[in-house]
Amino acid sequence: MSGATATARGAQRAVDSARRLPLGVVLVATVLYSTGPVLAQASAVSGTVFAFWRLWFGIGVLGVAAAVLRARGGARLPRGRSWVWVLAGGATFGLHQLLFFSAVKATSVATVALIGTLGPVVVGLLAIRLFNERPTAGFVGWGGVAMLGAALVALAGAQGPQGDPVGVAMALANVVFLGLFFVATKGARSDVDTVSYLLAVMVVAALIVSLGVVALGEPVASATGGDLALAATVAAGPGFLGHFGMTWALRFVPANVPSVAKLAQPVLSGLLAWAVLAETVTATHIAGGLVTLVGVGGALLGRGSRDFARGRGRASPEPAPPEAAPSDRIAG
Numbered sequence: 001m002s003g004a005t006a007t008a009r010g011a012q013r014a015v016d017s018a019r020r021l022p023l024g025v026v027l028v029a030t031v032l033y034s035t036g037p038v039l040a041q042a043s044a045v046s047g048t049v050f051a052f053w054r055l056w057f058g059i060g061v062l063g064v065a066a067a068v069l070r071a072r073g074g075a076r077l078p079r080g081r082s083w084v085w086v087l088a089g090g091a092t093f094g095l096h097q098l099l100f101f102s103a104v105k106a107t108s109v110a111t112v113a114l115i116g117t118l119g120p121v122v123v124g125l126l127a128i129r130l131f132n133e134r135p136t137a138g139f140v141g142w143g144g145v146a147m148l149g150a151a152l153v154a155l156a157g158a159q160g161p162q163g164d165p166v167g168v169a170m171a172l173a174n175v176v177f178l179g180l181f182f183v184a185t186k187g188a189r190s191d192v193d194t195v196s197y198l199l200a201v202m203v204v205a206a207l208i209v210s211l212g213v214v215a216l217g218e219p220v221a222s223a224t225g226g227d228l229a230l231a232a233t234v235a236a237g238p239g240f241l242g243h244f245g246m247t248w249a250l251r252f253v254p255a256n257v258p259s260v261a262k263l264a265q266p267v268l269s270g271l272l273a274w275a276v277l278a279e280t281v282t283a284t285h286i287a288g289g290l291v292t293l294v295g296v297g298g299a300l301l302g303r304g305s306r307d308f309a310r311g312r313g314r315a316s317p318e319p320a321p322p323e324a325a326p327s328d329r330i331a332g
Helices: 003-033 035-041 047-071 082-106 109-116 119-131 137-156 165-188 194-216 225-249 256-276 283-301
Strands: none
Touching: 003 035, 003 225, 003 256, 035 047, 035 225, 035 256, 047 082, 047 194, 047 225, 082 165, 082 194, 109 165, 119 137, 119 165, 119 256, 137 256, 137 283, 165 194, 165 256, 194 225, 225 256, 256 283
16 A cells, blocks of 8 residues: 555544544533433422523633633634624524423423424524535434434323413424524534633523513522522533533534434433433333434434534535544634
8 A cells, every 4th residue: 555545544534533523522412411401300490490590600601611711812702794693592592491491381391392303304494595504315314213213202201181282382483493593503603612602692591581580470589509509500511511512513513413413312311310310211212212312323323324414515604624623622
């Protein structure tokens, strides 16, 4: 084997490794996300009050991280048109938080989770329009398998008929706003560093949720020390580390990838709730969970879809070269 051939193969291996890193970060972030619902379930306050404290604690954590980053000269603050993406991200994330918890109270966790399986469809349609992303047939097929499994998990948790039309409408709106959040994050990541983006998003979202708390008359002062500790844990764990990882990775992977990966979150949360909170797990839960995990794995790692999931061959307005991923600053 000639020296040129060996060099070319070594370079290709480096590029392949660079493409795998963001995808691995997405999977780790999904695992971190799965701890959030369990921690929230362990609290004694309403979902809206928990979201209020979780967001404001998150601002504190991100504020410290942003100050350290700026002192080191690594911040890329929003400017010009990137503020549109940042404000859109904050507004949609805040509305998602309000709608999600309100829908759960009006219907059930199972109903909201079932409707939430439409998320990849919403993100996929928006990504085609805004970023010209064209998922492969393999990615779409395996994503459909994951959606089916997630639907089985949600149905297994259903507790009788939950037909509140307003609650269902809020659950549908929640899916749309969460999809818009992922798209806004994808749009902002070419110009804004991860920490600065998340801090701005959390401030806007916290203000929106605070207005909702006032409008609904939620007793935020009723939170105990234990409730606040749980909210702070969510802010530092899935809220900071999880969102940091997913937001960083969106600079390198298509917008569809996080929404498909997140289909595994109810499965992982269910397993954790079974282990920690002694919640019941049925055979349907297990079957649906296995189908979901197989679908997510196929969509992200399958031979017919992994190139798309790693960001290879997609069209974007300002694509970042995959080989830049490992050396890209952790804040970038």
